[in-house]
Amino acid sequence: MYRAQLEAHPDAIELPAEQITAGLVRVAEQDGVVVGFAVLLAPSGGACELDGLFVEPEAMRGGVGxxxxxxxxSIARERGATRIDVVANPQALxxxxxxxxxxxxEARTRFGPAPRMTLAVGR
Ligand SMILES: CC(C)(COP(=O)(O)OP(=O)(O)OC[C@H]1O[C@@H](n2cnc3c(N)ncnc32)[C@H](O)[C@@H]1OP(=O)(O)O)[C@@H](O)C(=O)NCCC(=O)NCCS
Structure with missing residues (x-):
């Protein structure tokens, strides 16, 4: 959906290496092969922001997401948050x-408005 914009502005989905060193990135593996990852930011105001979630196209619809x-x-709960917030790609709604x-x-992104969604994680 955003291919043209992202090709023109690759920094929009650049993943800072610091997110890995800070322990904010989780990788999903299947038979030793990376099939997806999630970036969950540190809690702020009771919420952890889901800053990235991608599954390899060939692994989609297999339950990895x-x-x-x-x-x-579980990580958000362990870190004391009560919810996970995300600015959703409309195609991932x-x-x-x-x-x-x-x-x-709704959130405003540089590519236009996008739905904001939230998930309670309990305590
Ligand atoms: C969104 C994304 C992470 C989902 O990951 P996934 O591993 O394919 O999702 P799952 O297989 O765990 O799906 C769980 C359920 O979500 C729903 N679902 C997932 N993808 C769907 C789709 N394209 N259309 C409709 N329902 C969908 C289904 O109910 C599915 O259960 P089912 O397969 O038993 O019917 C993946 O499609 C992706 O990486 N997309 C591109 C990047 C992206 O948009 N990331 C989100 C950024 S905000």
């Missing part, structure tokens, strides 16, 4: 709804 969200929920996220307004 759901597992990464379940994992992110059905996924976020399927794994329990609820609509939470």
């Amino acid at each position: 759901r597992l990464l969200i379940e994992d992110a929920k 059905a996924f976020y709804e399927a794994v329990g996220f609820k609509p939470a307004g």
Whole structure:
């Protein structure tokens, strides 16, 4: 959906190496092969922001995204957050709804408005 914009502005999805060294990145592996990853920022105001979630195209619809969200929920809880917030790619809305996220307004991104969603993680 954002291919043209992202090709023109690759910095928009650049992943800072510091997120890895800070322990904010989780990788999903299947038979020793990386099939996806999630970036969950440190809690702020009770929420951990899900800053990135990608599954390799050939592994999509195999439950990897759901597992990464379940994992992110435990991490958010351990870190004292009560919810996970995300600015959703509109094409990923059905996924976020399927794994329990609820609509939470709209965010402004450099590429236009995008839905904000939130997931309670309990305590
Ligand atoms: C969004 C994304 C992370 C989902 O990961 P995934 O591993 O394919 O998701 P799962 O297999 O765990 O899907 C869980 C459920 O979500 C729903 N779902 C997932 N993808 C869907 C789609 N394209 N259309 C409709 N429902 C979808 C389904 O209910 C699915 O369960 P089912 O397969 O049993 O029907 C993956 O498609 C992706 O990396 N997309 C490109 C990057 C992106 O948009 N990331 C989000 C940034 S905000």
